[in-house]
Amino acid sequence: xxxxxxxxxxxxxxxxxxxxxxxxxxxxxxxxxxxxxxxxxxxxxxxxxxxxxxxxxxxxxxxxxxxxxxxxxxxxxxxxxxxxxxxxxxxxxxxxxxxxxxxxxxxxxxxxxxxxxxxxxxxxxxxxxxxxxxxxxxxxxxxxxxxxxxxxxxxxxxxxxxxxxxxxxxxxxxxxxxxxxxxxxxxxxxxxxxxxxxxxxxxxxxxxxxxxxxxxxxxxxxxxxxxxxxxxxxxxxxxxxxxxxxxxxxxxxxxxxxxxxxxxxxxxxxxxxxxxxxxxxxxxxxxxxxxxxxxxxxxxxxxxxxxxxxxxxxxxx
Amino acid sequence: xxxxxxxxxxxxxxxxxxxxxxxxxxxxxxxxxxxxxxxxxxxxxxxxxxxxxxxxxxxxxxxxxxxxxxxxxxxxxxxxxxxxxxxxxxxxxxxxxxxxxxxxxxxxxxxxxxxxxxxxxxxxxxxxxxxxxxxxxxxxxxxxxxxxxxxxxxxxxxxxxxxxxxxxxxxxxxxxxxxxxxxxxxxxxxxxxxxxxxxxxxxxxxxxxxxxxxxxxxxxx
Numbered sequence: 238x239x240x241x242x243x244x245x246x247x248x249x250x251x252x253x254x255x256x257x258x259x260x261x262x263x264x265x266x267x268x269x270x271x272x273x274x275x276x277x278x279x280x281x282x283x284x285x286x287x288x289x290x291x292x293x294x295x296x297x298x299x300x301x302x303x304x305x306x307x308x309x310x311x312x313x314x315x316x317x318x319x320x321x322x323x324x325x326x327x328x329x330x331x332x333x334x335x336x337x338x339x340x341x342x343x344x345x346x347x348x349x350x351x352x353x354x355x356x357x358x359x360x361x362x363x364x365x366x367x368x369x370x371x372x373x374x375x376x377x378x379x380x381x382x383x384x385x386x387x388x389x390x391x392x393x394x395x396x397x398x399x400x401x402x403x404x405x406x407x408x409x410x411x412x413x414x415x416x417x418x419x420x421x422x423x424x425x426x427x428x429x430x431x432x433x434x435x436x437x438x439x440x441x442x443x444x445x446x447x448x449x450x451x452x453x454x455x456x457x458x459x460x461x462x463x464x465x466x467x468x469x470x471x472x473x474x475x476x477x478x479x480x481x482x483x484x485x486x487x488x489x490x491x492x493x494x495x496x497x498x499x500x501x502x503x504x505x506x507x508x509x510x511x512x513x514x515x516x517x518x519x520x521x522x523x524x525x526x527x528x529x530x531x532x533x534x535x536x537x538x539x540x541x542x543x544x545x546x547x548x549x550x551x552x553x554x
Numbered sequence: 555x556x557x558x559x560x561x562x563x564x565x566x567x568x569x570x571x572x573x574x575x576x577x578x579x580x581x582x583x584x585x586x587x588x589x590x591x592x593x594x595x596x597x598x599x600x601x602x603x604x605x606x607x608x609x610x611x612x613x614x615x616x617x618x619x620x621x622x623x624x625x626x627x628x629x630x631x632x633x634x635x636x637x638x639x640x641x642x643x644x645x646x647x648x649x650x651x652x653x654x655x656x657x658x659x660x661x662x663x664x665x666x667x668x669x670x671x672x673x674x675x676x677x678x679x680x681x682x683x684x685x686x687x688x689x690x691x692x693x694x695x696x697x698x699x700x701x702x703x704x705x706x707x708x709x710x711x712x713x714x715x716x717x718x719x720x721x722x723x724x725x726x727x728x729x730x731x732x733x734x735x736x737x738x739x740x741x742x743x744x745x746x747x748x749x750x751x752x753x754x755x756x757x758x759x760x761x762x763x764x765x766x767x768x769x770x771x772x773x774x775x
Contacts, residue, residue, distance in 0.1 A: 410563065411560075411563040411564065411566070411567050413566050413567045413569070413570030413571075414570070416567070416570060416571070416574070417570065417574065420574075530654065531653060531654050534654045534657060534658075535581060535657065538577065538657050538658075538660075538661060539574075539577075541661055542573065542574070542577065542661070542664065545664055545665065545668060546566075546570050546573070546688075548668070549668050549672070549684065549687050549688070550566040550569070550570070550684045550685070550688075
């Protein structure tokens with residue numbers, strides 16, 4: 238592990254911190270344009286964070302230490318996830334610390350903390366949101382794992398970096414299983430990031446919200462951290478999707494030039510991804526909460542199909 | 555994996571898309587979307603047949619590809635669309651079993667078909683032999699769709715999708731059936747749909763509904 242590797246890793250983390258709210262702002266802007274509304278400024282999430290960090294924290298009576306600790310835990314988990322996922326290079330010092338299964342575990346840890354914190358205060362909404370979050374999570378996680386197993390079978394490894402290297406630098410081969418896995422991953426990331434078919438990030442309507450219901454009681458810097466963590470989660474999922482399905486442009490090794498090129502490539506890919514996300518969100522309606530299991534069941538099904546197709550079609554030479 | 559020719563990869567990709575569409579049809583609740591999905595499946599089938607025809611330079615496969623395109627991707631969907639319009643079918647498809655359950659059964663069917671097809675496809679020497687399992691799975695899924703739907707039009711679509719699966723199986727195992735057989739089947743399917751179309755009107759006139767559960771109670775009064 239060289240010093241430059243460490244520096245680049247640090248830079249990747251700072252980049253994630255800086256780019257994540259920008260990505261959220263960009264998606265919001267695209268959504269507004271597509272829905273014929275006047276868009277909020279691109280930097281709106283930063284203003285929001287700035288405002289929230291300046292405000293005082295109001296704690297409910299009977300809030301346990303867990304309630305105060307949870308935002309930091311969630312934020313830490315998301316930051317760790319962003320550091321593990323190869324955003325700029327496959328050869329950064331954090332990459333070998335955790336494989337994709339551990340990555341799913343990190344997301345799960347964050348989910349547990351935020352759900353527990355939501356139930357901690359004892360309001361009806363928090364409990365409701367926490368339960369719904371766990372419902373969505375427990376359906377989304379197996380689908381995500383199946384997607385990862387498909388990738389792992391192709392690359393013969395569960396490490397994200399190895400998967401990316403295998404996919405990006407082999408000769409061009411069409412993997413039909415990747416199409417299935419890609420669809421399943423898209424479904425899962427919509428559900429996990431509280432996007433439209435499962436949850437609407439822009440509403441506070443009590444009957445439909447999941448993510449917003451859980452964080453109703455937070456204020457001040459706690460809320461800022463949670464909002465930032467939500468942005469980081471979107472960033473992490475986008476980067477994971479881009480790394481798994483469009484790995485071209487991610488540098489291998491820590492040559493300065495390769496890493497320098499990978500930054501604009503990443504930004505461009507995220508911008509396109511943001512437009513697509515906003516587009517899909519705009520043409521879909523939010524489904525009833527009882528349809529969410531069906532939505533995620535379909536995702537699981539596609540992921541399993543990808544695995545089966547991988548076994549049947551691609552294993553023999 | 556590295557020295558698989560591009561043609562086989564393409565065929566595998568198309569076969570995978572056909573399987574995907576079969577599942578999409580199984581999960582679909584709207585009649586019009588169902589018909590569109592069926593048309594899309596026909597198109598994919600045509601493309602896959604074209605690739606096989608091009609790689610193996612079998613002239614008669616071009617004909618069957620053309621026939622598939624004409625019949626399954628254009629004519630039949632058009633007839634079905636007309637039928638839906640004329641019958642004023644507005645309601646959504648109501649599956650007898652819940653959709654997620656159907657999907658799970660579908661997955662089991664896919665696993666079974668893949669296992670059944672594996673030893674058979676190893677006997678075959680065609681470039682597209684890997685897709686035999688998928689073809690079998692599509693047939694089974696179409697079968698499942700016919701079983702789980704209570705309305706007449708989805709059942710017909712299921713029947714047609716089954717024919718798609720059979721066609722894929724024929725292409726993948728033996729580079730297609732003889733032209734006479736193929737023409738015969740194509741004609742059969744066409745005539746079948748037209749007769750069923752007439753039949754729909756009869757059913758509707760009789761029962762004011764296209765729910766074929768009414769047919770179970772058919773008794774001489």
